Amino acid sequence: MITTLTVLTILFSLIITFGSQPLVLYKMPNGIVEYFSSFYPEFVIKSYLNGSSQPALITVFVNLPNGMKLIEESFTQSLAIPFASLKPYMKYWLTYLPNRAIVNTSLLVIVTYFDNGKAYSSAEEIAYSPSWIINNYGMQIVASINVIGKTAPIN
Secondary structure, three states: OOOHHHHHHHHHHHHHHOOOOOOOOEOOOEEEEEEEOOOOOOEEEEEEOOEHHHHHHEEEEEEOOEEEEEEEEEEEEEEEEEEEHHHHHHHHHHHHHHHHHHOEEEEEEEEEEEEOEEEEEEEEEEEEEHHHHHHOEEEEEEEEEEEEEOOOOOO
């Protein structure tokens, strides 16, 4: 009983200490992707306009060995996609993984903000390994994508 209590105390201390720290962080041209250890394996996409959280149209495609497929589209500030909902798409990777080789792929995310008849977009890729989805790896991947609301002249 005391051993179990000690182990649980140590585990909870580690979760509290390291649970909110990203395991990996990388910067994209218009945002940041953070990889956290988590009990809820999922992708979370957050939309920003000029650095301020704003609702936008978030469109998500899964990259497959033989093309891309639309998996989610929503007008929101934050979109969560559980790993479990991506499992059906991972069967395509199993056919292309010789001897369970390590492969990385990505989600293609397009965030579009609408303002007075104008649309501003940012497209980013979120890297992950299909094995994380297949094995339901305890990771939360949070992408904060910033749309720059300005027009660029085209000549």
